[in-house]
Amino acid sequence: MLRDITLGQYYQTESVIHRLDPRVKLAGTLLFIISLFFFKNFIGYLIAAVFLMLVIRLSHVPFRFMVRGMRAVLFLLLLTVVFNLFLTPGEPLVILWKVTITKEGLKTAINMAVRLSLLVVGSSVMTLTTTPNNLTDGMEKGLRPLKVFRVPVHEVAMMMSIALRFIPILMEETDKIMKAQIARGADFESGNIIRRAKALVPLLVPLFISAFRRANDLAMAMEARCYRGGEGRTKMKPLIYQKRDRIAYLCILIYLTVGIWLGRLQLPAIG
Amino acid sequence: MGIIKAKDVTFEYIRRDEDGNVEGLTTAVDHVSLDIKQGEFIAVLGHNGSGKSTLAKHINAILYPTEGTVWVDGMDTSEEDKLWHIRQTAGMVFQNPDNQIIGQVVEEDVGFGPENIGIPTKEIWERVEESLKIVGMYEFRKHSPNKLSGGQKQRVSIAGVLAMHPKCIVLDEPTAMLDPRGRKEVIRAVRALNDVEGMTVILITHYMEEIIHADRVFVMDKGRIAMEGTPREIFSRVEELKELRLDVPQVTLLAYELQKRGVGLPDGILTAKELAEALLRTENV
Numbered sequence: 238m239l240r241d242i243t244l245g246q247y248y249q250t251e252s253v254i255h256r257l258d259p260r261v262k263l264a265g266t267l268l269f270i271i272s273l274f275f276f277k278n279f280i281g282y283l284i285a286a287v288f289l290m291l292v293i294r295l296s297h298v299p300f301r302f303m304v305r306g307m308r309a310v311l312f313l314l315l316l317t318v319v320f321n322l323f324l325t326p327g328e329p330l331v332i333l334w335k336v337t338i339t340k341e342g343l344k345t346a347i348n349m350a351v352r353l354s355l356l357v358v359g360s361s362v363m364t365l366t367t368t369p370n371n372l373t374d375g376m377e378k379g380l381r382p383l384k385v386f387r388v389p390v391h392e393v394a395m396m397m398s399i400a401l402r403f404i405p406i407l408m409e410e411t412d413k414i415m416k417a418q419i420a421r422g423a424d425f426e427s428g429n430i431i432r433r434a435k436a437l438v439p440l441l442v443p444l445f446i447s448a449f450r451r452a453n454d455l456a457m458a459m460e461a462r463c464y465r466g467g468e469g470r471t472k473m474k475p476l477i478y479q480k481r482d483r484i485a486y487l488c489i490l491i492y493l494t495v496g497i498w499l500g501r502l503q504l505p506a507i508g
Numbered sequence: 509m510g511i512i513k514a515k516d517v518t519f520e521y522i523r524r525d526e527d528g529n530v531e532g533l534t535t536a537v538d539h540v541s542l543d544i545k546q547g548e549f550i551a552v553l554g555h556n557g558s559g560k561s562t563l564a565k566h567i568n569a570i571l572y573p574t575e576g577t578v579w580v581d582g583m584d585t586s587e588e589d590k591l592w593h594i595r596q597t598a599g600m601v602f603q604n605p606d607n608q609i610i611g612q613v614v615e616e617d618v619g620f621g622p623e624n625i626g627i628p629t630k631e632i633w634e635r636v637e638e639s640l641k642i643v644g645m646y647e648f649r650k651h652s653p654n655k656l657s658g659g660q661k662q663r664v665s666i667a668g669v670l671a672m673h674p675k676c677i678v679l680d681e682p683t684a685m686l687d688p689r690g691r692k693e694v695i696r697a698v699r700a701l702n703d704v705e706g707m708t709v710i711l712i713t714h715y716m717e718e719i720i721h722a723d724r725v726f727v728m729d730k731g732r733i734a735m736e737g738t739p740r741e742i743f744s745r746v747e748e749l750k751e752l753r754l755d756v757p758q759v760t761l762l763a764y765e766l767q768k769r770g771v772g773l774p775d776g777i778l779t780a781k782e783l784a785e786a787l788l789r790t791e792n793v
Binding site for chain 1: 568570592595596599600602604606607608609610611612613615616619620621622623624625626627628629632633636653654668669672
């Protein structure tokens with residue numbers, strides 16, 4: 238059962254968005270999120286929403302998968318809305334017993350809700366259309382300039398991809414240890430939260446020991462295969478910008494210019 | 509001088525108790541000398557703790573001898589500036605298939621070694637294709653290693669070493685964690701490597717059946733080389749093998765017992781077919 242776990246939330250299909258260079262998608266997502274914080278009126282959000290819809294259409298990923306990401310942050314979203322709605326001081330709009338909803342509160346609440354929803358759906362597009370592996374590659378190459386500040390970009394990317402490779406293996410191992418402990422009378426399912434947490438100790442200790450042993454073995458195997466960090470390393474699948482990537486960058490640029498220009502206009506309607 | 513040469517190699521390590529106090533000195537490898545020629549198929553046999561894996565790690569410069577010298581293709585393994593060249597010349601396959609695969613796709617894992625030594629992208633692809641074809645895993649190149657069987661994973665590991673174009677490949681108990689089918693698969697691949705590609709193979713194992721095809725066998729015990737010879741010579745010394753706590757293959761044991769009871773059979777019979785033929789001959793006499 239643990240064997241079939243899929244990592245991240247990658248949705249396998251053929252589309253232009255899937256084939257884009259991961260660096261484009263990373264930069265695009267980042268710029269999209271930043272742009273959301275520049276808008277001062279609804280036109281900006283409208284443009285962002287339209288742009289996002291177009292990208293989703295191009296990605297061939299069903300819309301419900303996009304919304305699925307929303308479910309995880311639903312609580313956070315509601316909390317933000319509620320707090321902003323009731324706690325923003327200003328001109329009272331509705332007064333219910335002791336709670337006051339102000340005009341400013343309503344405005345900020347809607348503003349935050351829209352912004353947050355677009356942000357979550359926007360980043361979902363990236364994770365749904367890029368394999369974790371590809372994403373790590375993109376980060377490694379895209380963040381290379383940070384090397385100047387001594388950020389170990391290659392090492393971090395390597396660690397991430399090894400972690401991804403070992404997650405299913407360790408999952409399987411957890412399953413095995415769990416069964417072995419259950420066979421010896423361990424109880425993982427009853428009792429209150431403290432008892433359950435305590436019951437996990439005989440599961441975690443062997444798991445950690447085995448993880449360290451694996452790490453040791455893997456390090457030796459990597460050294461035996463001449464791994465010595467990112468210096469002088471070539472790539473089997475190098476990232477090279479194609480024509481479609483340049484077009485994508487151009488689209489993002491157009492969106493940014495138009496969106497921020499129109500999105501920052503002072504509109505009397507919204508105040 | 510051969511491709512691998514060891515002279516008086518000794519490896520010692522300090523045993524410590526749980527508090528880190530020194531308990532004593534263990535000599536894992538004790539004055540071992542050997543000379544392996546290009547293209548040979550060598551088997552190193554021994555039970556657990558005989559020092560065979562420790563010796564193997566010296567060939568790949570993962571461990572350095574406390575005393576003595578190891579040369580790989582004429583390079584002294586203790587010379588640090590030749591380290592990567594040595595590791596490229598003598599590739600190594602380890603016991604646990606899961607703990608030596610780095611890539612998330614078979615072809616990416618095979619490409620890991622060539623990437624490390626700075627091979628141009630186009631050539632990496634050629635090497636990956638060639639290596640996967642040698643071990644018969646080319647159809648699986650797009651698969652995730654997690655979905656493969658143990659024998660298949662080990663074959664991918666072998667391909668990963670081959671892609672670095674080594675002159676010699678050391679396999680440290682590659683079949684210890686596999687089922688009989690996986691074991692057969694891996695041994696078949698290793699034999700093909702030696703027969704077809706002419707690769708120097710050093711196979712470390714504790715399975716007797718796996719050494720039958722070797723050119724030469726070293727039997728290790730307590731860090732020393734206890735016996736040396738062709739498989740046939742080794743198997744004819746049944747009593748000594750028993751003393752070293754090694755299991756002799758059933759056929760060889762049967763032939764040995766028959767011989768002891770006066771049946772005229774030649775020494776060191778290795779396969780059932782051989783025994784049958786030998787028995788037929790004795791009856792005709």
